[in-house]
Each structure stands twice: as structure tokens, then as C-alpha cells.
Amino acid sequence: MGRGSATVAAIAAYLALAAGMLPWAAKPGPELTGLIPFFVAGVLVAELATSFLLFSAFSERRTWPLLLLGCGYLYSGLMSIPHLLTFPGAILTGRSVIGTAQSTAWIFITWILGYALATALAVVLEARFPAARVRPSGVRQAILWGCLAAGAAVILLSVIATAGIDHLPALLAGGQWTALNITLNNLAVAILGGAVLVILTRLRHADELYLWLALALTAIAAANILSGAGGGRYTLGWTLGRLSWVVSASVLFLYFMRQAARQRWQLAETNERLEQRVAVRTADLQSANDELAKAVNERELLLREVYHRVKNNLQLVDSLLGFQWARTGQSEARAALEDVRRRVNALGLVHQQLMQSPNITTLDLRTFLHTLAANLTTASGGGTEVVVASDPEPMPVNLDFAVPLGLLVTELASATLGRVTGAGRVEISLRTDAAGIVKLTVTQPQSQEGEAAAGMDKRIVNALVAQLQGRMDVSDCGSIVAVVMPYPEAQA
Secondary structure (H helix, E strand, O other), X not given: OOHHHXXXXXXXXXXXXXXXXXXXXXXXXXXXXXXXHHHHHHHHHXXXXXXXXXXXXXXXXXXXXXXXXHHXXXXXXXXXXXXXXXXXXXXXXXXXXXXXXXXXXXXXHHHHHHHHHHHHHHHHHHHHOOOOEOOHHHHHHHHHHHHHHHHHHHHHHHHHHHHOHHHOOOOEEOOEEOHHHHHHHHHHHHHHHHHHHHHHHHOOOOOHHHHHHHHXXXXXXXXXXXXXXXXXXXXXXXXXXXXHHHHHHHHHHHHHHHHHHHHHHHHHHHHHHHHHHHHHHHXXXXXXXXXXXXXXXXXXXXXXXXXXXXXXXXXXXXXHXXXXXXXXXXXXXXXXXXXXXXXXXXXXXXXXXXHHXXXXXXXXXXXXXXXXXXXXXXXXXXXXXXXXXXXXXXXXXXXXXXXXXXXXXXXXXXXXXXXXXXXXXXXXXXEEOOOOEEEEEEEOOOOOOOOHHHHXXXXXXXXXXXXXXXXXXXXXXXXXXXXXXXXXXXXX
């Protein structure tokens, strides 16, 4: 069953129930002294709360009908207060706080007529001009003026019904309704019935709020039909009419509570779906992370294996060069083979350091230089000692930087090895500054020719310095060679 059909069924059931009570409406009922305070309290709380919720909905949607409905419910809630104050015996025993019994009748008639006109106008505007909107900047001002208008109408009508009651025609005579009272009451019922008809024919598929409003208008119309059929106060119809009005006042409030509960349920359902999706996504990410970690581990193992094989191959080349060196009798050829062996040894040492490094892509340059210096010292046969004097902090570098630097140090140190008389000492110093500049200094003893750097292959050295993007300076005597180059991390 659709929403419109359900509303029609509810309205039909309510009217049938009210019609079933009409034969007993004129029968005298018990004079319940607490009925009016209960009736006023119920209407006041429900309709003030509903008006607040309607104004909140208007702030979001900015439609004129919602503003009129909010003003209508605010007006109706406030009118219950003068009704309580003027009703005899509601607060003070046997008399009213202000006004007379006629004041109560006039306040009640203007109450129902004002509410009926406001709600009917809102329904007509929604049916004819559903797209009419208030500017966002004018929402607060519209609510303020609407509240002031509703409050001013309540005060003005209350003053007229109390202070000016002597100038108004009677609506109550001998405890019974006058013809004018019945006419005005029937007019209000007709306006309410017309608004319900417009909702069911024009707004059946519009906002659900108006279907609930149709039920509220039906309940208050039934209240006035029963009250009018009762003919006076404290009849069965009059009593049932007050109870029906409380039901009417609560309908839209229940609608908003239902909306809030539905939104809360939808939010909980959405959160549950999101949590499930997050859990699935987390599991997928964890699985992907596990696969990635596995791939990284496999990559590291492969790289270490590659470095190990390269090192072994370089050791094999070094052994072959050693065999060739042993079979060569010429001193120059033996010296050339020895230089090649030192270079191969430097290359193999780089791959060995990478293979042993915790980070497979970088090695500590200082550790590498210390090991290289020890190997060069061993290669000199003890004639020349190669030592490293550098900062204690580690210097991580990649393969592209370590290889040319290791070859450069090998070339500079080899210029002295075997070419000095007696014991010698080659000092290698490595310093970095805050600007990311690396300074390599190789201090060598002078050779027999008087220049320590005379034995180096300048073409190889210059090519290595260029590869490192550095600049080389040689002292006058050639005993100190300094190379300044950028640190690879500073270039990134």
C-alpha cells in the first residue's frame, strides 16, 4: 500500500470513528476539572515543539509553505494559554483568571479559524507554487517576522476577547452554542476539509509531511464536528473533541520523531555498511602489504644474490689477472696488471658491501673506505700503509656514487704504492659540510721522482672526477690531492 493510500485509509477510519460517536455527542458528560489543563498542556507542548521543528525544516528547504505551517502551529500553541486563563474553573475554582465565559468562546473560535486559515494557505501555496523559495540570507529574518506576527495576533485577539468582549456578539447562550458560534465552527471545519481535499488530490505524491498534515487536519476537524454536535460544554462530544485536538496536535510531532528515528536507523545501517567495507578494505590492504613485503624480500634476496655473483666473478677475474701477473716477467706489464687487479678489487668490494648492508640499495661509504684501505695496504706488501681519517657518522651512498669514488681512491693511492722508497703512508680523509659538499683528500709521500701524484693515470682520474661532478686540486709537490664533489642525497 502506497503512502497516499495509507493516509486515505487512516483518514477514512478516523472519520468513521467520529461519525460513530455523533449519536452520543449531545449527551452530558462528566465535568472533569482537570480536562482543560490537560488539553492545554498537551496542545501547548506538542504544537510549540512542532513549530520549532517546522522552522528547522524551513531553514533547510526555505519554502514558504513550511514557514506558514510553522507560524500556524506557533499561533495555535500560544492561543492555548489565553484559552486556559479565560476558561472558568481551569485554574481558579468557579471562575476564570481573566475575561468571561464569552471570552473563552471567542478565543476558541479565533483559535481554530486562525489555525485553519494558516494551514490551508500553506497547502494551497505548496500545490500552486512548490518551487517558491526564500533567499538563504532571508531565512532568519523570515522566521523572526513570522514569530512576531503569530505572537502579535495572539495578544491582539486575547485583548479584544477580554477587554472588548462587551462589543462582540454572544457565542454562548444558556450553556449552549449560538447560531453564530455554530456557523463559525462549521466554517473552520470547511476550511480544514478543503485543505485535506487539496492534499489528497494535488499533494498525494509530494512531501510525506503533507500526508501527515492531512491526518492532523482531519483529527482537528473531527474535534470541532463532535464539539459542535455536542452543543455545549461538558457534553460527550465536547470532551471527545478536546481529546481529538490533542491527537491532532501530536501528529506532526510524531512525524518528525519518526523521521529522526528513520534517519538514526539509516545512519546506523550506513555506519555498519561502512565498517564492513572498511574491514574488507583493511583485509585487502593487509593482504596487499603482505604480498608487497614478500615481493620486497624476494627482490632483496635476488639483489644480494646478484651482488654475490658479481663479487665472485670479479674475484675470478682477479685470480686470472694474478696468474697472468705471475707469468709476466716485464716490470711494466706486472705493474699494469697490479693496477688492474686493484681496480677489480675495488669493484668487488663495493658489491660485497652492498650484499652485507641492511639496506640493499645503499652502503656506508666510511666502512667501505676503511676496508678498501686495508686491502690496498695488504696489496702493497707492507711497504706502504693506507689509512682513513674521517668523521665517525655513517655516509650512506648508492652504487652509482660508491663505484667511481672507490676507483678514484684506488687510483690516487696506487700512484704511491710500490713507487716510494722504504715505508710510506697514504692518508685518506673524507669530510662533509652542511651544504651537502663532500671533500676527499688523499695525502701521499713524495716518490723518488719528487712528485707523489706522478704515477697516477690522469685520464682515468679526470674521468672519475667528472663522473662524480667534482673538482680536483693538486698541491705543488703533488703530495696532496683534494677532490670536492656534491653529496648524492643533496642532489636529490
